Amino acid sequence: MKKKIVRIKDIAERAQTSKGTVDRVLHNRGRVADDVRERILAIIKELNYEPNLIAQSLKSQRAFNLAALIPDPNLDSYWEAPHNGLEKAEKELRQYGVHITKFIFNSHSETSFIAKAKEVGREHPDGLLIAPIFYKEALPFFKEWADMGIPYVLFNTQIEHVNPLCYIGQDSYRSGSLAAKILRFGLHSPGTVLVAHVNEDISNSAHLITKEEGFRNYFKGEQLDDTFKVISKEINFPEEEGLDKQLDELRKQYPDLGAVYVTNSKAFEVAAYLEKNALKDIKLVGYDLIGPNQQYLNKGIIDFLINQNPLGQGYWGIHQLANHLIFKKEIPAIKFLPLDIITKENLDYYLDPQ
Amino acid sequence: MKKKIVRIKDIAERAQTSKGTVDRVLHNRGRVADDVRERILAIIKELNYEPNLIAQSLKSQRAFNLAALIPDPNLDSYWEAPHNGLEKAEKELRQYGVHITKFIFNSHSETSFIAKAKEVGREHPDGLLIAPIFYKEALPFFKEWADMGIPYVLFNTQIEHVNPLCYIGQDSYRSGSLAAKILRFGLHSPGTVLVAHVNEDISNSAHLITKEEGFRNYFKGEQLDDTFKVISKEINFPEEEGLDKQLDELRKQYPDLGAVYVTNSKAFEVAAYLEKNALKDIKLVGYDLIGPNQQYLNKGIIDFLINQNPLGQGYWGIHQLANHLIFKKEIPAIKFLPLDIITKENLDYYLDPQ
DNA sequence: TTTAAAAAAGTGTTCGAGCACGCAATGTAA
DNA sequence: TTACATTGCGTGCTCGAACACTTTTTTAAA
Incomplete structure (x- = not known):
């Protein structure tokens, strides 16, 4: 019933040779007579030899x-x-x-x-x-x-x-689709959905584009094109300035803004803006469990985060x-x-x- | 710069004793003079000795x-x-x-x-x-x-x-709260929410009660008591009968039923009912990635599953x-x-x- | 002081694989 | 025939921890 552990020594005994020779066969080093080699290989297969990793790594010390x-x-x-x-x-x-x-x-x-x-x-x-x-x-x-x-x-x-x-x-594409699914689940009425690339050089980061594709295609695939309008925007700003102006303007342009999808870990920047302006009804999804994001998640301003682990x-x-x-x-x-x-x-x- | 691996032998040398004695200290076996024991313990701490699991398990063979x-x-x-x-x-x-x-x-x-x-x-x-x-x-x-x-x-x-x-x-309580959070996110208008214990002997499974508590308390805690009415029901039925009658009746009683939370892996039973009756607007959350659940998840009838892993x-x-x-x-x-x-x-x- | 028992500490083998070393048998050239 | 290289293969040490076994030291009793 018990599975016996097969050792090099066992193989050697069965092949009527020494463990050194078996070792040479196993590692293709040194020279071994062809008939012996084949005998050993057959036995290795027959006994289903698996090297003992524990002993192996104890020895090698590499x-x-x-x-x-x-x-x-x-x-x-x-x-x-x-x-x-x-x-x-x-x-x-x-x-x-x-x-x-x-x-x-x-x-x-x-x-x-x-x-x-x-x-x-x-x-x-x-x-x-x-x-x-x-x-x-x-x-x-x-x-x-x-x-x-x-x-x-x-x-x-x-x-x-x-x-x-x-x-x-x-999988960035899937990641975008997932964000879309979540936001769509929480969207209660038709409106505009924003894909926000915050402080990121889009030209050098293809995966953000892929995320956006996944996001957009979800709405297309579910035939929600006419219910929800998906727009995207790069929001870049220097540390001291903030993104208030840009979002103010965006809201003026799209008063029915219902959800924001931040494609990187900067959701907290948008969350800060939403909190300041008491925009409780705008759903927000972003990435990563960094400190500021966690805070806004606990406050309920960020609804969901996707963990990139x-x-x-x-x-x-x-x-x-x-x-x-x-x-x-x-x-x-x-x-x-x-x-x-x-x-x-x-x-x-x-x-x-x- | 390199972290040297500390061996029993190293400790022994430093303590001017033999590895046997160090072994006795490490495993509390045999007797060791108090001063030597303390000296050895100090060195173990100082060098931050960690036994080599590889060598350990190679030897013990137990x-x-x-x-x-x-x-x-x-x-x-x-x-x-x-x-x-x-x-x-x-x-x-x-x-x-x-x-x-x-x-x-x-x-x-x-x-x-x-x-x-x-x-x-x-x-x-x-x-x-x-x-x-x-x-x-x-x-x-x-x-x-x-x-x-x-x-x-x-x-x-x-x-x-x-x-x-x-x-x-x-954590069953948390699990219930989480289900509540998800459903609440997807609920677009006031209505009734059902906690369904499907084919389970509640008296012998306290964790389902705990889930329900977590679920209910979410709605209480978020002060959504007057917006959403949470009801719960044990739905037991023999294989050949199905739960159609019971759900039909329930819907008659609560025409504004907006969501169902199935506390075990039987969400697919409810999903089958929803599909049959084309009840697209009733949100459904359940547990576990068993085959039938996956099917309804992919069809979009089950909205989310919580994985008990x-x-x-x-x-x-x-x-x-x-x-x-x-x-x-x-x-x-x-x-x-x-x-x-x-x-x-x-x-x-x-x-x-x- | 001797001696036995108990306490404390040291020695050496083992686990399985890796690998260096070296021996023996055969081959090849002077 | 001697000298030495090549091929084929066996031996034995090593890794670090466990543990049985032995030896030395201490203590207590005679």
């Missing part, structure tokens, strides 16, 4: 230096969570010799990204996790890393055709590298993280996943 | 026989997911010597539960995971297992004061036992799983978590 190229959390608190995810994964994998070096760049500065990306190359890590938020600037490096044989995992921002080991993040992105990113490098597992090219819907009542559970 | 007392998935497909979770955890932990024996009972038969519970005792497992859906019948066994020194983890149904190692599942419950249940038995970790008395909000657009991600 160090795996992973690099993470990721924005500075002090400049945009969204990035705190991926950092935490990285650290959580590092803790779990330290046993297996994993060590992560962070290369932190300024999310508002392409040059700092380039500088750090160059540093990564010089370090020759065994694997790389990268948030490629600068599309154009990142492109040349992918080739460089590929040439150096460094496997890289993308997260947060999906880039096609750069042949990463894996992409980890959300940034912690999970960092965590799984490292784990995928480990699965590839250490455990030699097959890695799916894309790992979509769930689109979690968060509201006041279930917020807690998503804040600190054990 | 078998852990866990038992799972859980309903038959063939009689209620809700239970398929916990079974899968169990198996997933077993696979991951096989390396550590974990083996699970399932004791499957009939979820409609108390006597079958009792019979299987007795069997568990006879097997003397090292740990037990149990879905105690029969409150009264389960009670005496907890004492028995405690006397035998078998740690048990409860899941799915929370029972107070039986001193389990841990409860894993949802039954797979996760099985998975984490086993993992908590392993954490306790194998890794000697501290276990929280309650592990609440997230209240996931599921709709057509994000359903996929919750179906088969890798």
